[in-house]
Amino acid sequence: MPDLIIHNRAYKVTGILFDKDGTLLDFIAMWGCWSESVFEAFAQQLRKRGLTFSSDIVPRLWGTIHGKDGKITDYDRNGPLAMGSMQDLYAVLSWQSYQAGLSWAESMELVQQCKQHADRELERLRPAQPLPGLLAFLASCKEHGLKLGVVTADDTESAERHLAWMGIRSYFDAVVGSDLVELGKPFPDMMQQACGKLSLSCSDTAIFGDTNGDMRMGLAAGAAVSIGIHAAANAATAAQLLPDANEWISGYSQLRIGRRSDEG
Known part of the structure; x- marks a missing residue:
């Protein structure tokens, strides 16, 4: 199981779920x-x-x-x-x-x-634009065998289309929109369904999002780690906006997939 390394902290994960808007693409x-x-x-x-x-x-x-x-x-x-x-x-x-x-x-x-x-x-x-550093991060995830999925408040059909516009649809093994669940974010249903499609345990899966609804979904589903992405000037600002996140990042350049034991 590879490590998801954030701010020099390592989390063992077998999969990652991403919110779409504001997380994969420029909102x-x-x-x-x-x-x-x-x-x-x-x-x-x-x-x-x-x-x-x-x-x-x-x-x-x-x-x-x-x-x-x-x-x-x-x-x-x-x-x-x-x-x-x-x-x-x-x-x-x-x-x-x-x-x-x-x-x-x-x-x-x-x-x-x-x-x-x-x-x-x-x-x-077709104004969908991937966030800086996203493509390299997705490629690294796939190289290390992680299963990837999308969980979005958008409708599934629209989400599939937007991912295709950016040329990244092939990275994801499951896409779950709010139309596929009875209760959307912040409830755990969407993460649970996506993990089911990917044959993952929520406890071995990370969730990335730009709203506290994403973070609360991860908390409710028992995610391995919930990561808030926000271009805030400092961690205190990000923590105020995303209080239920375990970690905060301003961009994908702050992440690495690998083995913590390989360092040093």
């Missing part, structure tokens, strides 16, 4: 683009119906952070966009159109139209 490049398309279409659809929608409320809906030009520049790691399922996001937006004056049925139809518009834009742009 803002991907979901900032998609969210902006959704909100733009949403405002247009309401205006067509003679209803108003203030852009001031947008950051509070899904937990997005915007620049002066309105573009999404960051996100709340504990907010709906980071931690919620796609159905959670649609429900939040449907509630806004219901509050604006539409029936609930009309609200759900409107949100689906906006989602389809944003999906088409995402397919056209």
Whole structure:
């Protein structure tokens, strides 16, 4: 069993599960683009119906952070966009159109139209970008015989597509989205199902994620170690954002797969 070495500490693991957005790929490049398309279409659809929608409320809906030009520049790691399922996001937006004056049925139809518009834009742009150092780390994992999987709040079909866009789908032996489990993160179901598909024990498996929902899932499932990834300036900041992580890293360059006994 190889060692996963983090900050000179070694963990014996036979597999690693990764969250997708913000962990494998650049969250803002991907979901900032998609969210902006959704909100733009949403405002247009309401205006067509003679209803108003203030852009001031947008950051509070899904937990997005915007620049002066309105573009999404960051996100709340504990907010709906980071931690919620796609159905959670649609429900939040449907509630806004219901509050604006539409029936609930009309609200759900409107949100689906906006989602389809944003999906088409995402397919056209394909903005999925792997995080720095990820490809080398995945290659090292495979060289040492680790089984790899993805556990994501996204739908499984979409997750498969995004991994393919980045050219990394072949690294993963299992992909589990929120549509395949009854309870998503922070509950253990997703990790348990992925480990089952990989014939792994959760206690021999590491989990990587960028939200505390990922960390709490790992804790609930009995993961060998839960690693939070965040480009924070210091460990104290990362610990505040991801309090249930066992370890914090700012990038994949801080990791190594090998044998601790081989050092020195």
